[in-house]
Amino acid sequence: MHKNSALCFIILALLLLSGPVAKGNGYGFALQGGANPANRAGEEPEKTGFNPRSYGGYGFSIQGGLNLANWIGNDMEETDFNTRFHIGAGFEIPYTKTFGFSIGAYYSEKGYITEDEFEGGEVIVTLTNTSQYIDIPVTTRIIAAEGLSFFFGPQFSYLLENTRTLQINDQERTESRTDDLRDLEIGATLGARYTFPFGLFLGASYERGFTSVEADGVFRIYNQAFKFNIGYYLRLY
Numbered sequence: 001m002h003k004n005s006a007l008c009f010i011i012l013a014l015l016l017l018s019g020p021v022a023k024g025n026g027y028g029f030a031l032q033g034g035a036n037p038a039n040r041a042g043e044e045p046e047k048t049g050f051n052p053r054s055y056g057g058y059g060f061s062i063q064g065g066l067n068l069a070n071w072i073g074n075d076m077e078e079t080d081f082n083t084r085f086h087i088g089a090g091f092e093i094p095y096t097k098t099f100g101f102s103i104g105a106y107y108s109e110k111g112y113i114t115e116d117e118f119e120g121g122e123v124i125v126t127l128t129n130t131s132q133y134i135d136i137p138v139t140t141r142i143i144a145a146e147g148l149s150f151f152f153g154p155q156f157s158y159l160l161e162n163t164r165t166l167q168i169n170d171q172e173r174t175e176s177r178t179d180d181l182r183d184l185e186i187g188a189t190l191g192a193r194y195t196f197p198f199g200l201f202l203g204a205s206y207e208r209g210f211t212s213v214e215a216d217g218v219f220r221i222y223n224q225a226f227k228f229n230i231g232y233y234l235r236l237y
Contacts, residue, residue: 059092061104063203063231069110071129073212075219077114082130084109086227092141100141102151108135110223111162126167131181131213131223132160137189147197152190155207157223159183180216185209185223195233203229 064087070079090104111130118125139153162181165174191205209223 058094058237059233059235060089061092061102061201061231061233062089063087063106063201063229065203065227065229065231067108067110067225067227069223069225070112071213071221072208072224073219073221076221079112079114082109082111082113082128084111084130086135086229088135090137092233098143100143100149101139102141103138104136106135106137108133108157108225110225124167124169126165128165128167129162130165131162133157133185134160135207137207139189147195148192149195150190150192151205153188155187155189157185157187157209159185181213182211182215182217184211185213186211187223191227199233201231201233203227203231205229 064085067084067086068081069084070081072079086106086108088104088106088108090102090106092100092102094100109130109132111128113126113128115124115126117123135155135157137153137155139151141149141151143149159178159181161176162178163174164177165172187207187209189205189207191203193201193203195201205227207223207225207227211217211222212219213221213223
């Protein structure tokens with residue numbers, strides 16, 4: 001009786017120490033070592049375990065990074081990039097193994113910079129415009145290779161605040177200017193992302209507004225931004 005109890009205890013301990021392995025849609029236990037039946041049959045062994053780069057399930061991502069933003073358009077003079085940042089999170093849903101859908105919400109700062117010189121360079125006038133948005137991209141993702149994906153789709157941007165800083169040599173003045181700007185901007189975004197096996201990813205994208213930033217829509221002036229980010233992808237299911 002005691003021998004049977006001890007034997008059962010040893011078997012149970014071995015099962016627990018062997019650890020869980022993915023099998024089918026659930027979890028099971030397996031003893032390590034020994035030949036793989038699939039190898040004996042000349043087939044590839046079944047791949048098990050968690051792969052955060054796979055779009056086999058729903059996923060959540062957080063990211064932040066650099067914005068190089070300016071205004072462009074036929075009614076806008078050439079402007080310099082305003083270097084800002086973005087941060088936020090997204091939710092990703094798979095279509096198939098190669099296609100996926102994602103939606104996110106990101107706090108993103110954009111704008112532009114202009115600089116002019118007067119009186120032979122003795123007077124330097126710099127205007128820095130910074131716009132604060134909530135960006136909501138709705139994109140389709142294409143899985144091109146292991147860890148590499150491309151995405152594209154519409155983006156909706158809601159204006160939170162806009163400030164303009166006028167600097168003349170060492171003197172500067174900042175004011176809020178939102179009344180003459182459009183509250184909701186409609187645009188598009190496209191980019192690429194590489195996700196490492198442990199979930200960390202690097203990405204880059206380009207976005208452009210299709211509706212003028214100017215509230216009345218009289219002038220053709222649009223936001224554009226190049227974004228570079230780092231983040232983490234967590235597969236939920």
